[in-house]
Amino acid sequence: MPTEVQEIVSAEAHPNAGGPGPGDVIVTDNLWKTYEMGDQQVNALRGVNLRIKHNEYVAIMGPSGSGKSTLMNLIGCLDSPSKGKYWLNGHNVSELNDDELARIRNKEIGFVFQTFNLLARATSLHNVELPLIYNGTPAAERIARAKAVLESVNLGSRMMHKPNELSGGQRQRVAIARALVNKPSIILADEPTGNLDSKTGVEIMALFDDLHAKGNTIVVVTHEPDIAEYAHRIVTIRDGAVASDHPSARMTAGG
C-alpha cells in the first residue's frame, strides 16, 4: 500500500518526466526557480509541469508575483531552472551551456515585452535589424528582411522614425517585427498590451491572431481576461505552479 501511494504522488509531480512526444514544442517537468536574496530564498516556481504543442495559442494568467515572468524567462531560455527539466523543440535545454542556449534562443524564439525594449536612438529599421546583426547576416539581406517584416506589421511608412516619434502601438509593432525577423517558430509575449490603451491592445492582439494563423506557437502573459480570450487555451499560475489549464471561452462557445 505505501508504495502505491508514493507512486501516485510521484506521478503527479512528474506527469511530463517522459519528455516530449510528437508535436510538442515546450515541455517542462517539475520546473523550479529559486532566487537567492542574501540569506533568503524565494521559490518563484515550485514544480511547473506544462506541455505546449506546435501552433498552440496559450495565455498565461495569475496574480502579481505568482511566477509568470519567471516562467516566461525560463521558457525563452533567458534564464536556467534551479531544478527540473525543460525541452524546447525536443532539445533538453536544461543541459545546454550558455552559448548553445543563446543560439537556440536566437533561432527559435521571438520575445515581446510590456515596455517594448527598443533602442531609443535607433530607427525602426535599425531596431528590427539588430537580431540579424547579432547572428552575422550580411547588410543587404538584413535591410531587405527588416523592411519586409516592418511592412508586414503595417509600418512601411515609419521605417526611419525613432521610438519617441512613434505611438505606443507603433512601438509595440516595431518590437513585434524585431521578434519576427529571425523567423522564430515560437512567440513569447509578457504583458504585450500592458502599456497600451484598450483599442491599441486589440490591434496588437489581432496581429498575434495573424501570426498564429501563419503557424507560429504563441504564449502570451496577461492579467486582462479580455486579452486572454484571444488565446485558445488559458493556463493559470498560482504560487509558482499551474493551478488551472483549460480551453478559452473562444474555443468552447459553440465551436
Ligand SMILES: Nc1ncnc2c1ncn2[C@@H]1O[C@H](COP(=O)(O)OP(=O)(O)OP(=O)(O)O)[C@@H](O)[C@H]1O
Ligand atoms: N531576480 C529576482 N530576484 C529575486 N526575486 C525575484 C526575482 N525576480 C522575481 N522574483 C520574485 O519571484 C516571484 C515571482 O516573480 P515574477 O516576476 O515571475 O511574477 P509575475 O507573476 O510575473 O508578477 P507580475 O504580474 O507582477 O509581473 C515574486 O515573488 C518576485 O518577487
Ligand SMILES: [Mg+2]
Ligand atoms: Mg511579470
